[in-house]
Amino acid sequence: MVGRLGWWVGLALLVLAGCGRDGAGPRLELRPSSAEPVQRYEGWLRRDVALYVEVCRPDGQGPFPTVLLVHGGQWGPTASLRALCWGWAQRGYLVVLPHLRGQGKSQGRVSLCGDEAADLPPLVRALRDHGGSERVALVGFSMGACVALKAAQGAPWVAGVAHVLGPTDLVEQLELLRSAGRLEAVARRQALVGGSPQACPRCYAERNPLAFARALEAPLLILQAGNDPLVPATQGCRLAAEREAMGRRVYRVALTQGGQPWTGPLTKRRACLGKPTGFGPLTEDHLVLYPDLGHKTTPALLALVERALAAWLE
Numbered sequence: 001m002v003g004r005l006g007w008w009v010g011l012a013l014l015v016l017a018g019c020g021r022d023g024a025g026p027r028l029e030l031r032p033s034s035a036e037p038v039q040r041y042e043g044w045l046r047r048d049v050a051l052y053v054e055v056c057r058p059d060g061q062g063p064f065p066t067v068l069l070v071h072g073g074q075w076g077p078t079a080s081l082r083a084l085c086w087g088w089a090q091r092g093y094l095v096v097l098p099h100l101r102g103q104g105k106s107q108g109r110v111s112l113c114g115d116e117a118a119d120l121p122p123l124v125r126a127l128r129d130h131g132g133s134e135r136v137a138l139v140g141f142s143m144g145a146c147v148a149l150k151a152a153q154g155a156p157w158v159a160g161v162a163h164v165l166g167p168t169d170l171v172e173q174l175e176l177l178r179s180a181g182r183l184e185a186v187a188r189r190q191a192l193v194g195g196s197p198q199a200c201p202r203c204y205a206e207r208n209p210l211a212f213a214r215a216l217e218a219p220l221l222i223l224q225a226g227n228d229p230l231v232p233a234t235q236g237c238r239l240a241a242e243r244e245a246m247g248r249r250v251y252r253v254a255l256t257q258g259g260q261p262w263t264g265p266l267t268k269r270r271a272c273l274g275k276p277t278g279f280g281p282l283t284e285d286h287l288v289l290y291p292d293l294g295h296k297t298t299p300a301l302l303a304l305v306e307r308a309l310a311a312w313l314e
Contacts, residue, residue, distance in 0.1 A: 049108035052099040052104060052105035054077065054085065054097040056085040056088070056089035056095040056097070057094050058090075058092050058093070058094065062130075063094075063128070063133045064132070065093050065094070065314060066094045066096065066127060066133045066136045067088060067093050067094070067137050067138075067139060068096045068120065068123075068124065068136055068137070068148070069097045070138060070140040070147050071099075071104075071141060071142075072141040072143045074102075074110050074192075076103040077099060081097060081141070088309070096127060098123060110192050112192045113150060113209075114193070114194075114207060116147045118151075120138075121157075124136050133313070135158070137309050138152055138162070139161075139164065140162065142231075142295070144166070145164055145167075146168075146207065148161055148162075149161055149216065150207075152216050156217075159312040160283075161220050162223065163222045163223065163236075163239065165295055167209070168210055168236070168238055169235050170189075170204055170208075173230050176232075210242045213239055213246075214242060214246060218312070219283050219308075219311075220248075221305070222240055222285075224289045224290070225289075225294055225295060225296075226290060226292060227291075229294075231295065232269045233270045233272055234269045234272050237272035239287070243285050248284070249280070250284075250286065251277050251278065252277050252289075253286060253288045254276045254288075256290070258300050262276075262289075283312065
């Protein structure tokens with residue numbers, strides 16, 4: 001699959017599926033340029049919000065196995081995600097890195113796993129005219145994992161979802177922030193979501209990854225850090241338990257930061273993993289716990305995601 005990469009800087013106009021007078025679906029228009037070694041799209045996507053998108057595309061006609069990278073934070077993609085975009089494109093993937101609404105170069109308002117998810121399916125459909133595949137893998141990091149899982153609900157085009165260090169309980173996150181004395185962060189998050197859990201319980205129910213998981217038909221890879229101060233290991237375990245309640249088999253694995261089998265005890269909240277089973281086929285669900293990892297990725301963790309992409313898309 002590896003070939004010479006073609007890189008473009010492009011301006012893309014995304015015409016709204018529901019708002020276009022001609023009834024046509026989203027359309028993606030590219031203007032190639034050699035100004036930078038990265039492909040970028042900018043245009044309008046749903047609700048009159050300009051969504052800025054970066055795409056890393058192998059040379060050739062395609063269709064290419066397609067990966068949607070969904071960033072975390074509240075500021076847009078990082079340099080490390082751009083490097084990941086480049087690296088995976090070198091391996092033959094069409095990699096799409098959207099700036100979620102209200103973040104990076106995109107317009108709109110941040111809503112913490114609210115409106116952002118609705119922007120992704122039209123983008124995926126539009127990419128099919130530019131080398132994108134019919135089935136797409138989603139890789140979400142931190143809060144982007146919530147967005148990815150929400151966008152993937154019941155979607156037949158989803159080949160698999162990697163839920164990387166993502167929260168599954170936003171209410172518990174608020175309590176952890178409050179306990180740490182980060183009251184400004186609590187106030188900011190509540191403002192973005194629409195209120196406190198007491199004032200607006202519906203706001204949090206609409207952002208519940210456990211509910212999203214019930215409507216996911218594709219394989220789910222849950223990557224969980226054991227030393228994450230805002231996403232305790234129990235949150236990943238709850239997500240796995242939700243899938244098991246659906247009748248899905250979830251393989252449970254404990255690894256070191258370097259990707260080797262964990263041989264130490266699983267203490268405190270990490271014990272929720274239970275007895276490790278080892279890996280099964282990556283076309284089935286997995287919960288992979290890194291007991292000594294904080295809220296960060298490692299080369300071994302990303303290599304595991306790449307293994308899952310190969311299983312889902314090739």
